[in-house]
Amino acid sequence: MASSSSEPARRKPWWRTAIAVAVIAAVAWFFGVTLASNWESLQAADLSLGWWAPLATIAFVLAVAVSGALWGGVVHRLTGARIGPQEAIRAHNRAWLLKYIPGQVGFVASKVVWGRERGLSRLKVLLSVVYENAFLLIGSTVPTLAILLLARGGETAVSATVWIAVAAMVPLAVAMHPGVLSRVISVLGRRTLGRATAGARREVPRDELLSTPVALGYQLAFLAPRVINGVGVVIISVALADAAPESWIPLAAAYALAGAIGILAVFVPSGLGVRESVFVLFAAPYLGADMAIIVALAARVLATFADILIAGIYLLLSALARRTTKEHS
Numbered sequence: 001m002a003s004s005s006s007e008p009a010r011r012k013p014w015w016r017t018a019i020a021v022a023v024i025a026a027v028a029w030f031f032g033v034t035l036a037s038n039w040e041s042l043q044a045a046d047l048s049l050g051w052w053a054p055l056a057t058i059a060f061v062l063a064v065a066v067s068g069a070l071w072g073g074v075v076h077r078l079t080g081a082r083i084g085p086q087e088a089i090r091a092h093n094r095a096w097l098l099k100y101i102p103g104q105v106g107f108v109a110s111k112v113v114w115g116r117e118r119g120l121s122r123l124k125v126l127l128s129v130v131y132e133n134a135f136l137l138i139g140s141t142v143p144t145l146a147i148l149l150l151a152r153g154g155e156t157a158v159s160a161t162v163w164i165a166v167a168a169m170v171p172l173a174v175a176m177h178p179g180v181l182s183r184v185i186s187v188l189g190r191r192t193l194g195r196a197t198a199g200a201r202r203e204v205p206r207d208e209l210l211s212t213p214v215a216l217g218y219q220l221a222f223l224a225p226r227v228i229n230g231v232g233v234v235i236i237s238v239a240l241a242d243a244a245p246e247s248w249i250p251l252a253a254a255y256a257l258a259g260a261i262g263i264l265a266v267f268v269p270s271g272l273g274v275r276e277s278v279f280v281l282f283a284a285p286y287l288g289a290d291m292a293i294i295v296a297l298a299a300r301v302l303a304t305f306a307d308i309l310i311a312g313i314y315l316l317l318s319a320l321a322r323r324t325t326k327e328h329s
Contacts, residue, residue: 052239053302059232060306061313063225068092070221071132075115077210078124078131090317093310127208131215133263135222140260143223144253148282151250226256233279236302237287237295247286254282255299276300 072088075081091114098106108129115125210218230252237243237251262275276296283292 050239052235053305056232056235056299057302057306057309059228059235060303061309063228063232064093064096064306064310065089065313066228067132067136067222067225068096070218070225071128074131074210074218075120075125075128077214078128078208079120081118081120086317087321090314090321093314093317097307097311097314123208131210131218132222135219136226137260137263139219139223139226140256144226144257144260147250147253148257151246151253226259227252229259230255232302233295233299236298237283240294240298241287241291243287250286251283254279257282 068089068091069085071092072083072085075088076083091111094114095107095110098110108126111129112122112125115122209215230249233255234243234248234251237247243251258275258278261278276293276299279296279299280289280292283295286292287295
């Protein structure tokens with residue numbers, strides 16, 4: 001009898017891929033139609049960079065740094081290894097720069113290589129990345145969808161949005177239960193990390209997971225980078241579209257949700273185009289379709305500038321790490 005290892009790998013149901021492609025195609029079609037119908041307005045818009053550009057760019061860079069520091073904390077909890085914020089941010093920045101490889105293969109491989117260089121368990125490092133993605137995706141969808149479903153303008157939009165965001169923390173808390181989280185992490189690991197976790201067909205053992213209070217604490221902490229990114233896009237929206245204060249929280253939520261959907265579009269490098277399309281879809285009621293496109297494109301350009309700064313920070317931290325190593329050798 002042939003061993004199970006010789007059996008052909010199970011193929012994903014064709015309809016899942018078909019649905020994913022159809023949804024992204026529909027959003028892209030909406031974006032294209034909106035772009036075409038507002039082309040004249042876009043040509044007349046003043047896209048010169050002002051005070052807002054460096055502020056938004058710094059916000060995007062800071063969000064990545066905070067994510068890296070938080071990820072380092074997760075690695076420490078899982079492995080017991082002492083990972084300083086500087087080292088965690090350095091490793092995270094290197095991985096971040098490889099996000100343009102579809103499926104997050106480069107992102108995951110970079111962190112696995114980093115962990116191997118430090119003698120850390122490959123499984124634990126992979127698990128830390130899956131946790132990172134789980135916290136990011138749950139935090140970018142559950143509260144943001146609640147916000148966007150409720151907020152539709154009006155004087156009470158901000159206060160109502162805050163209350164619904166608080167209520168959205170309930171399903172986040174449920175998701176931190178070890179049984180639920182084991183399943184969530186296993187599914188997200190296969191869906192978002194692609195080939196890097198292709199062999200992980202079973203659920204993650206519960207004894208490998210963070211405790212519920214610790215996981216919930218990190219889930220809440222991982223909302224911070226989403227908020228910082230939201231501040232960045234709100235700065236752009238205020239500067240270019242004179243966004244009203246009652247639209248700030250929904251716009252930040254729209255940007256976080258768009259980023260999450262961009263991650264799920266694993267065959268698109270860095271969610272290129274997908275993030276902008278989704279943002280326009282949800283931001284148009286607050287900014288108008290033409291200005292929503294402008295804000296989305298400006299955010300993409302500034303996020304690219306932010307990646308250049310992130311590369312510079314990585315090189316600087318690497319030089320400092322080499323210098324410290326020489327001093328102690």
